[in-house]
Amino acid sequence: MNSNSLLRQDFASYNPKMENTKRLIVALTGASGTLYGIRLLQTLKATDIETHLVMSDSAKITMTAETDFKLAEVEALADVVHAAKNIGASIASGSFKTLGMVVAPCSINTLSEIAWGITGNLISRAADVALKERRRVVLLVRETPFHAGHLKAMTQVTENGAIVMPPVPALYTRPQSVDDIINHSVGRVLDLFQIETNLVSRWDGLKVQK
Template identity: 60%
Template sequence: MQVNATPNRRLVVGISGASGVAYGIRLLQVLRQIEVESHLVMSKSAQVTLAHESSYSVADVKALASVSYANTDIGAAISSGSFPALGMVVAPCSIRTLSEVATGVTSSLLSRAADVTLKERRRLVLMVRETPLHLGHIRSMASATEAGAIIYPPVPAFYANPQTIEEMIDHSIGRVLDLFGLETSLVRRWGT
């Protein structure tokens, strides 16, 4: 895939340390299939979670992306508002990352890239993975939403009658990409 895509064919992908790393992996796979340039940043916690939830190595996940960055590389292209992109998806999104986005107090490239996405008024989708929620979590979700983020917990849609976990993941990823106007064949639409 050519790196230097137009902004409408470029998406930043963050994978944080919440359970559900399969969402981030599948998002990268689908972006490659639909020829959207992906710019990946993974937190250290995501790398630990990856080892527990997947047979993929960190190198395997990075290889799925068009470009990948170290989470400590605060000077990376995606840390600047001058880097054009459709927006960013954090899949999955930990409560820590959510909280940093909600407050604008960033400590890593992942949260900085999310913050930049909001300040540039681009679409930011946070696939928050945590339950049950306490009031602090809910307030962080409200603050992030007020700043312009979209909170998208990966809740399965059973009307699609999924038969496998992969089908549930695909449906969620397809619906997230709908938010960017990126069409896939992953979503079984209601009434069709």
């Protein structure tokens, strides 16, 4: 078989629809705040974004403590589910195109791994790959207060190209429930990927009463 035949075979198997698929990696770690990741998946379910979910073992434990969700229910929200130990997954390669990655919530342990390029599991590996490919990586760091080492890790990961985004409540929206607080943060995360939602109460200037 000559090179022209091989080239024709390559084109015959090429699927432009797969190439143009918009994908976002969503990772949940063991920090408090699993509802942020779950709400992110729920919101993206109504879009044309293909979601790739990775949950650490600690995230699964935290989820049972904080929510009534079952693991199967959360996994059903994603288009593709990857085991955290599967470093051979598609999202572990830069040739697999994605919009980037959101770690929600992001533990200090995961933050530190991403900051210093320690890729011992699929979450830190996928984040490292996204950063080297200059894709957007957003980390919803949930553990406070911070000591100097935490802040140094945040500086390092920011210099690597990630965005550290603690999910701080936007009280100017006058949230009426936990849902309101979570929705606003999730909407602001998706703003960073140019994904429009109806979750954000946009600031329209201060209305001064006369």
